[in-house]
Amino acid sequence: MAGAVGGGRGCVTLGGAQIRDLLDAKHNVLFDCDGVIWNGETAVSGAPEVVSLLKQRGKRVFFVTNNCTRPRENYVQKFSRLGFTDVAEEEIFSSAYCSAAYLRDVARLQGKVYVIGCGGVMKELRDAGVPVVEEEEDAEPGASIYNCPLDPDVKAVLVGYDENFTFMKLAKACCYLRNSECLFLATDPDPWHPLRGGRITPGSGSLTAALETASSRKATVIGKPSRFMFECIASQFDLDPTRSLMIGDRLETDILFGSNCGLATMLTLTGVSTLEEALAYRDSQEPQQKDCAPDYVVESVADFLQALDD
């Protein structure tokens, strides 16, 4: 293997031959989704073929996304719609799915979850058999932060992306968290997400920051860069980190996640982070900053095609 593949978080730009060398050494490829294999409703050109070819070459492929807005079954549909024809539900690990798994298998929650989040989170929790507070705010005329009912069975608050976030939800969550035995979880730390047309939208991390400030507590974050999502995959598929490659577009989540879990890491430039930002992390004097620098860089996952075509 060429020196370029020696690693050391060197932000080494790889061409086809070097990618082939890298893949010879790795058995498992973990992809982030948005900004890596698609952008919104558009597949990154070549990405569906890359996923198919990796599988044909005997690699195990997983999708690891902080996006909590869809349940896994909807992801399968999205993969199919965008031309990824051979992705199974079991290969998809979203922060919503992993949050439900955490509450069921790690926290072994005895009680209900109060959810700030969207349908994807609620569906995964229900599928996992974790009881949730069913919101009926619209059915409570006159309910205010002073008198709204609080469910005494709530033993966890889970915060995710929620376009229906309101002050009332924040205030209720805040009241639940006054009980120090109530768990405080966040699906992911993403501060914002790009939208079509240059706009951005606040992420789960933004809503979590509001609740952390109001409650004087820190959330346990399930999504990348926390290690839990890798542990969740590894518990089901017996992954060897040293034979695994994490490919992502955000240095502070995807690449740091890979570093935290002992994986080789690759930045693709089809999403949020830039090569300049990667180099700045690489050249930083702070160890924690260095962990955000990827081992490798490609322009696009389409660069794998040359390595896989033969």
Place this chain on the structure above:
Amino acid sequence: MAGAVGGGRGCVTLGGAQIRDLLDAKHNVLFDCDGVIWNGETAVSGAPEVVSLLKQRGKRVFFVTNNCTRPRENYVQKFSRLGFTDVAEEEIFSSAYCSAAYLRDVARLQGKVYVIGCGGVMKELRDAGVPVVEEEEDAEPGASIYNCPLDPDVKAVLVGYDENFTFMKLAKACCYLRNSECLFLATDPDPWHPLRGGRITPGSGSLTAALETASSRKATVIGKPSRFMFECIASQFDLDPTRSLMIGDRLETDILFGSNCGLATMLTLTGVSTLEEALAYRDSQEPQQKDCAPDYVVESVADFLQALDD
């Protein structure tokens, strides 16, 4: 003057005679409101008499509150309703009033303000002649974070306490702040507020944290512990900090504010912070923590009665 009044942020508990000595040295008394002279709609026992007696003894009295929910004219009504009979509008400095003053006099804003906040903030901005974006969200059926109109004249975002806070407001503010020339202000940093019955409600600081995270920017905070509110008073009343006493119930806002502005500081125990917390700050090794320790402590502002009755 007794050694007890020597200061040094010693958390010295004062009795009547020592309070008299302290007042001999001070010409201006600044009160926080909630937790100091009232709690919600109940005056702290003796507080109205203390304010009247201070004025009769020739002291100048000011009210400095991070609460941004009322315009000054409503505060005058509240003072009157709770038995404070001689408080003038000019003596009341709220974070809403001072935010408007900042935008008009310091920032000299040429453009509109997008406000996350309540009626108090809107009224003060209008009274100051600062143009605000008038929200008509309900009049926009189908408006979403993807397509909602953004006002090109917005040159500042101001965040205060807002029980009608929504994801849409957060997303809009976030879009405005992508323009680095758009100012980012917060009325106050209060993380939460106590409510009747043991509940709490998220404060402006909580909503500001959400927007700071989503925008990757830091807000300029107008309210305590920032110096600006003192500068605002001083610009109108020519205050000498060394002859001024700040009385408050929150160490991290009121007392730190006094320290930041070079005022003598006094904690009263009728509100949020405790004597134990004050002593912990006093005994801390960190200079910034020490600034949250008050010079003096009283059980209640009613302890001034003995010093003022003669």
